[in-house]
Structures are given as structure tokens and as C-alpha cells.
Amino acid sequence: MEYEVVIGLEVHTELSTKTKIYCGCTTEFGGQPNTHVCPVCLGLPGSLPHLNKKVVEYGIKAGLALNCSITKYGRMDRKNYFYPDCPKNYQITQDELPLCRDGHIDIELEDGTIKKVGIERIHIEEDAAKLLHTPAGTLVDFNRSGVPLAEIVSRPDMRSPKEAVKYLEMLKSILSSTGVSDCKMEEGSLRCDANISVMEKGSDKFGVRTEIKNMNSFKALEKALNYEIDRQITALEAGEKLTQDTRRWDDTKGETAVMRSKEFANDYRYFPEGDLVTLNIDDEWIEQIRKTIPELPHEKEARFVKEFEIPRYDASVLTLTMSMADFFEKTANLSGDSKAASNWLMGDISKIMKENATWVEDLKFTPEQLSELIKLINSGTISNAIGKKVIVTMFNTGKSPKTIVEEQGLIQNSDEGAILEVVNKILDDNPKSIEDFKNGKNRVLGFIVGLIMKETRGKANPQIVNKLVNEEIKKR
Known part of the structure; x- marks a missing residue:
């Protein structure tokens, strides 16, 4: 029997506000455990939340960038559950009246066709604390408790792991470019839950779905989905009955493992949050926020291809983050050699950043200095091979390429x-x-x-x- 895969993603992204969603504690990543806390985010009795307006603004901005309609009259709700990372025994989130609805993202498939993936809803909520499992027991760090999240729920429109990865990559680039989130997956700023099922090919009835929790890399998402597809098909072929459950991905073993049986909405006993007022969002505020949305990645990609005459693949990589796109554009304009700017950023510089776990915005050298390096090579002053050595020194010291070449005697010999x-x-x-x-x-x-x-x-x-x-x- 042939099967068809059905995938939907629930993506949690931390919003780039300076303070938490319901209190004034910092959202800064790291810090000593339990130091970025107060009675509100610790859930102490008698403490009252106060909604951060910037969180609502960023949620609306994300929704507009993702082609959503905005809910003008809304509210916050309590999602009740008991777990060590939830000190109040409930999470303040949104249930029936999410901030944004009915959006979509266009992704390009391998055959070049464009597929529209629907976005069912975007709602804002508070993050939970972080559990640290040690040989001595489980510890709780509440620094993350109350950090604002936007949960972006797709429709079950994806039909392969590769489509799911494409969707997540595009979503990440849009959120990053608008500035609503830094989307640093290794810091937990972007996390993904996947709902996946298989059904008989040609059927219009979805199979029993499994939810895979908290994947924080594109590779983990693709591997987990491929494993789960094989697991579900193997079980069906053996005549086994699948159950709806929640699983986690074990990257070391390369398999999913059951965490618990799947909860349903009524298990959480949602009801309106009585300590917060309703949300009243007018058209004027929405339009003000719309004007702050910059050129989006797919728009920038098309412009780069036309304006700088670089391959579309180069443009798609360079526009994955706003910082990389800006660095490229400045370098290309200053150097007059857009292809060289692209090659350096996608090649040696990306390799060095990966090896040192750093980001474009953390580079010690500037687009002006990279363009200077390109000009030194194009003029024949140094060779490309020497340039590769110079870029490493630039990364480590921030010195200009001309200074490095003079100090190390690297000028090319053309005698x-x-x-x-x-x-x-x-x-x-x-x-x-x-x-x-x-x-x-x-x-x-x-x-x-x-x-x-x-x-x-x-x-x-x-x-x-x-x-x-x-x-x-x-x-x-």
C-alpha cells in the first residue's frame, strides 16, 4: 500500500523585547540561574501580571509579515496544567481569540513550483522555566519563565520532511528580518513541535497523528520526521493500531520516544485570564505597525538577483538573515564586485563563523574592510590564496586588510x-x-x-x- 505524509508545525519563537511579557524582568539570555526573576514570573501568591504592549506589537508585526488577519478584540486565557516548570500551575496564553489568524507562507519546492502553506493562528504567551536534569536530580531555572513567545501554528499542508524544513527556514528568515525575534535556535529562541501522520494515498481522511516536541535545528526536524514516517508505516503494515501521543526526539539514538499520551484542549480547562484586561486593537495601530515592516527575504532575494546579477541560490542564502543581507549589500556596493562579496560571505567567512559559533553581527571587521580586501585581490596586490589568510586575521583582530598585508609582508610579487x-x-x-x-x-x-x-x-x-x-x- 502507498502512503501519504501529512505534516503541520507549531513553532515557538521568543520575541525580542527587553523585558518579559507580564513583568519588568530582563529577557537577556544566560545569567546565573534564578537571577532574572521577580514575584510575577515566579508565580508567587498575590503577584499580578501586567501585559507588555511591545509583545502585542511584535505579535501583530509577525502576523502582518505572514499575511494574517489581526484579531481586533481579544483576550488572554489561562491554560491549566501542573508541571515543575510552570510555578502558577497555569500558563497565560490565548485560546479562542488568538492575536492573528489565517495567514500563509509561500515555499519553493525542489521542482521549482511554489506551494502555499497555511498558517492557522499566531498567539502570544509566556515561556515556561527551564528544567536541568542532573545525576543528583532535576533542577529548575526560572530565568526563562515569562519570556514572551509567539506560537505560530501551521495548517497540515506539508507532505514531506523537506517541505517542513523549507517552511521552517522561510519562517525563520521572515521573523528574523522583521526584528521580532533573533531566532537563535541554539539558544532556544526558535523551537519547533511537529504533528505528523500517514494516510493511504488518495484518501481524504487523516491518520492518527503524533506530536514530536522541542526540536531546535533543521537537521533534527528532518531526521525526526523521517524516523516517524518509517515507524508509523511499519506499524500499519504489521497491523498495529497507532495511538495519538506526544514523543521526543533522541538525537543520540536517532529515534523518537514516547513522553505521554496526547492531551486535548479540554484537558487544560481553558478560561479567561481575569487579571488582565481585554485587547482592543484599532486599525490605526495596525497600519502604524505595517509601515515598520522592512523588505522581506523573498523580496530582497528577487532584488539581489536583478540588481547584483548573482545566482538565485546565492541570493537565497544571503537573505536568510537580515544581518547577512545587509553585510553583503554594503560590501557589494563598496567593492563593485557583487560575486566576490557573495563568495567570501558564503564561503570562507561562513565557515569561520560556524567554527567559532558566531554571527555576522558579531564580526570584528566591517563591509568597508571586506570590500578593501576584494579590491586588493582584484588589483593584483595580493593573491586569492593570501586573501584567505588575511580574512582569518581580520576575523581574529578586526584589523584592516591593508594593515595586515603591510605588517606581514604579503604583497603579491608580479616581477x-x-x-x-x-x-x-x-x-x-x-x-x-x-x-x-x-x-x-x-x-x-x-x-x-x-x-x-x-x-x-x-x-x-x-x-x-x-x-x-x-x-x-x-x-x-
């Missing part, structure tokens, strides 16, 4: 006479290589050029080296 002496020395020392080349082994040229570059410590102009090597070999 043909001096280079010719080295070429002849290497050829004299490697007669077998000359013979091999004349016998049709063209790869020998790369070997000889490599020896020359090593002898000159990478300073010889590669174009001149290649020209002289070809000329001298033919004479022998």
Missing part, C-alpha cells in the same frame, strides 16, 4: 624576472615532471605551480606563474 628564476629552479629540480607533462599528464602542471607557490610563500602572482611555466616547459 616576471624574479618569478622566472624560481620557475626555472623548480623545473630544473623536477625533470621527471617535465617528461610526464610531455607524455600527456597535464595534471603535472598543478604540481609544479604548487611547488613554485610554496617556494614563494604564496606571494607569486598565480597568473604570471602559470604563463611562465607553460612557456618554459615548451622550451625544454
